[in-house]
Amino acid sequence: MQTLDMADIELREMNETLHAQAENTNQTSWEIVNPKGAHAIACGLDAPIEVTVKGSTGYYCGGMNKQATINIEGSAGPGVAENMMSGTIVIDGDASQYAGATGHGGLLVIKGNASSRCGISMKGIDIVVHGNIGHMSAFMAQTGNLVVCGDAGDALGDSLYEARLFVRGSVKSLGADCIEKEMRPEHLAILADLLERAGADAKPEEFKRYGSARELYTFKIDNAY
Amino acid sequence: MTDKSSGAPLTAPIQSATFSNPVNAEIRRAAATGIYDIRGGGAKRKLPHFDDLLFLGASMSRYPLEGYREKCETSVSLGTRFAKNPIELDIPVTIAGMSFGALSGPAKEALGRGASLAGTSTTTGDGGMTNEERGHSNKLVYQYLPSRYGMNPDDLRRADAIEIVVGQGAKPGGGGMLLGQKISDRVAEMRNLPKGIDQRSACRHPDWTGPDDLEIKILELREITGWKVPIYIKVGGARPYFDTTLAVKAGADVVVLDGMQGGTAATQDVFIENVGQPILACIRESVRALQDLGMHREVQLIVSGGIRTGADVAKAMAMGADAVAIGTAALIALGDNDPKWEAEYNALGTTAGAYDDWHEGKDPAGITTQDPELMKRFDPIEGGRRLNNYLKVMTLEAQTIARACGKNHLHNLEPEDLCALTMEAAAMAKIPLAGTDWYPGKPGTSF
Numbered sequence: 027m028q029t030l031d032m033a034d035i036e037l038r039e040m041n042e043t044l045h046a047q048a049e050n051t052n053q054t055s056w057e058i059v060n061p062k063g064a065h066a067i068a069c070g071l072d073a074p075i076e077v078t079v080k081g082s083t084g085y086y087c088g089g090m091n092k093q094a095t096i097n098i099e100g101s102a103g104p105g106v107a108e109n110m111m112s113g114t115i116v117i118d119g120d121a122s123q124y125a126g127a128t129g130h131g132g133l134l135v136i137k138g139n140a141s142s143r144c145g146i147s148m149k150g151i152d153i154v155v156h157g158n159i160g161h162m163s164a165f166m167a168q169t170g171n172l173v174v175c176g177d178a179g180d181a182l183g184d185s186l187y188e189a190r191l192f193v194r195g196s197v198k199s200l201g202a203d204c205i206e207k208e209m210r211p212e213h214l215a216i217l218a219d220l221l222e223r224a225g226a227d228a229k230p231e232e233f234k235r236y237g238s239a240r241e242l243y244t245f246k247i248d249n250a251y
Numbered sequence: 252m253t254d255k256s257s258g259a260p261l262t263a264p265i266q267s268a269t270f271s272n273p274v275n276a277e278i279r280r281a282a283a284t285g286i287y288d289i290r291g292g293g294a295k296r297k298l299p300h301f302d303d304l305l306f307l308g309a310s311m312s313r314y315p316l317e318g319y320r321e322k323c324e325t326s327v328s329l330g331t332r333f334a335k336n337p338i339e340l341d342i343p344v345t346i347a348g349m350s351f352g353a354l355s356g357p358a359k360e361a362l363g364r365g366a367s368l369a370g371t372s373t374t375t376g377d378g379g380m381t382n383e384e385r386g387h388s389n390k391l392v393y394q395y396l397p398s399r400y401g402m403n404p405d406d407l408r409r410a411d412a413i414e415i416v417v418g419q420g421a422k423p424g425g426g427g428m429l430l431g432q433k434i435s436d437r438v439a440e441m442r443n444l445p446k447g448i449d450q451r452s453a454c455r456h457p458d459w460t461g462p463d464d465l466e467i468k469i470l471e472l473r474e475i476t477g478w479k480v481p482i483y484i485k486v487g488g489a490r491p492y493f494d495t496t497l498a499v500k501a502g503a504d505v506v507v508l509d510g511m512q513g514g515t516a517a518t519q520d521v522f523i524e525n526v527g528q529p530i531l532a533c534i535r536e537s538v539r540a541l542q543d544l545g546m547h548r549e550v551q552l553i554v555s556g557g558i559r560t561g562a563d564v565a566k567a568m569a570m571g572a573d574a575v576a577i578g579t580a581a582l583i584a585l586g587d588n589d590p591k592w593e594a595e596y597n598a599l600g601t602t603a604g605a606y607d608d609w610h611e612g613k614d615p616a617g618i619t620t621q622d623p624e625l626m627k628r629f630d631p632i633e634g635g636r637r638l639n640n641y642l643k644v645m646t647l648e649a650q651t652i653a654r655a656c657g658k659n660h661l662h663n664l665e666p667e668d669l670c671a672l673t674m675e676a677a678a679m680a681k682i683p684l685a686g687t688d689w690y691p692g693k694p695g696t697s698f
Binding site: 042111150187 | 398399402403404407408431442443444445448449451453457458459464467468470471474475476477478
């Protein structure tokens with residue numbers, strides 16, 4: 027275990043050290059202590075390493091992650107895992123707004139609640155939230171899966187493309203062009219896999235699936251607001 | 252009303268200046284279709300522009316440089332504030348962001364070829380970076396846009412600069428659209444969307460709001476790229492003083508300022524013609540913001556929106572810009588709207604020079620299309636050569652003017668080298684009206 031203490035080193039040195047890890051590094055286990063809510067912690071990683079952040083993080087922790095596993099033993103500020111390409115990010119606490127925004131791949135697990143715009147413009151990432159999510163989540167979400175074990179706020183999935191949304195609790199309201207859809211066996215299988223990987227104690231059958239009505243796919247004046 | 256049978260002279264038919272033929276045609280089109288007009292390009296209305304300014308040249312009190320013998324430098328460094336590796340360009344005319352999707356792959360390649368030959372940079376667009384474009388561009392600026400289509404950290408790290416697009420001159424406050432006709436398999440794959448659907452590009456970034464957030468976003472981008480490459484912020488010509496101030500505050504190395512004449516691949520005509528300011532009205536306000544912060548020349552300013560000639564380049568630089576960017580002009584240099592395709596433009600209901608339905612993907616010149624047959628008409632090597640020629644001519648023209656003003660570097664041009672032909676231009680550019688030492692709003696004057 028390598029330890030990076032942010033009481034002793036600056037953000038630049040911390041990220042530089044993690045960025046220096048090659049594909050075949052044998053230093054695969056890292057710990058960041060005293061994060062003190064700093065922004066841009068462990069962003070832009072591109073190696074199969076495991077990083078544990080001992081505390082809460084500011085904006086964009088794990089941004090654009092590739093390959094790495096990042097565990098946040100606290101809560102995460104806005105834009106955690108934004109544009110993640112691959113790898114896994116697990117947050118023990120809550121996540122602020124834009125969690126997983128525009129993510130292309132990998133798995134984001136939020137064990138607490140996520141704020142507004144969770145999964146905005148997601149492009150292939152899988153997000154599992156053990157608690158609730160805020161308003162305008164999955165806005166313009168393109169592909170990937172958003173799983174919410176609790177409730178969803180207003181305007182879920184507004185202007186949605188092909189992303190799949192699974193919500194176990196209530197949905198305060200659906201956004202434009204987002205509708206409830208049939209839960210078919212292949213969806214239950216996707217859900218079962220994601221719940222297991224995210225360590226979420228919930229059954230696939232308890233969820234409802236939401237997706238795009240595809241009415242906005244062709245630009246028509248009847249669809250304009 | 253005259254009795255026509257009386258043989259008396261008739262009243263001549265008079266077209267209304269308000270309800271002109273083009274206005275009436277648009278009313279009829281709207282009434283027939285129920286949808287607003289979507290088109291490409293920038294504002295077509297007549298606007299106060301660089302044409303309304305003149306250079307004074309050398310005289311008794313100014314000493315000119317010999318046109319063909321004495322040096323007039325044209326190089327520019329962009330991103331000197333924070334970046335380890337600022338962009339060094341031979342000429343101050345860059346190629347503006349245009350997407351793969353809006354343009355064909357070969358057209359993007361041609362822009363890279365031409366820009367590289369001329370010693371300048373080109374810019375990606377809303378749709379990500381293609382290998383052709385990266386491979387053929389010595390200096391490539393990677394646009395970071397609200398849609399984040401095709402955005403990935405590998406491309407971010409192989410870019411020479413990053414341009415965060417907050418807005419563009421054709422549509423400050425508006426998103427873009429790429430209609431289904433142009434969504435080929437490749438375009439769809441790069442954007443993670445189904446083929447053939449109409450794609451909307453968001454008007455706002457998904458993971459930050461406001462300059463305080465943007466400052467942190469820039470920190471993240473710098474951390475990911477090791478503080479090596481410059482970060483530009485592009486804004487449309489809306490509130491140039493405040494937009495520039497906030498861009499500098501957020502940590503920009505370079506501010507890109509795009510006036511309403513700057514083009515777009517597609518948006519509503521009503522947006523293009525009615526939102527934003529002409530570039531002439533924006534430059535001095537942006538420069539004033541930089542000067543007030545003590546950052547003029549420290550944070551570089553790139554100006555775009557209606558740059559066509561070396562004279563335009565020289566005028567923008569005299570007003571304080573460090574460089575300019577061209578988009579529409581570059582497309583015309585490649586062959587867009589060329590009269591040699593007139594019969595085909597006619598068949599599309601338009602004429603060479605007026606064609607702006609770039610979103611439909613039927614471009615006879617094979618540039619703004621994804622149609623494989625039309626694309627074959629465009630040769631990227633020849634296109635690159637033409638763009639290089641054009642960039643060289645613009646540079647020579649700008650140098651000619653700078654030498655006449657006694658300047659051994661284009662950056663040494665200054666507002667004092669200019670006069671304005673109209674009151675409007677004088678007021679907007681804060682340049683004295685020709686024959687006077689006054690412009691409207693000049694400090695110390697009462698009107």
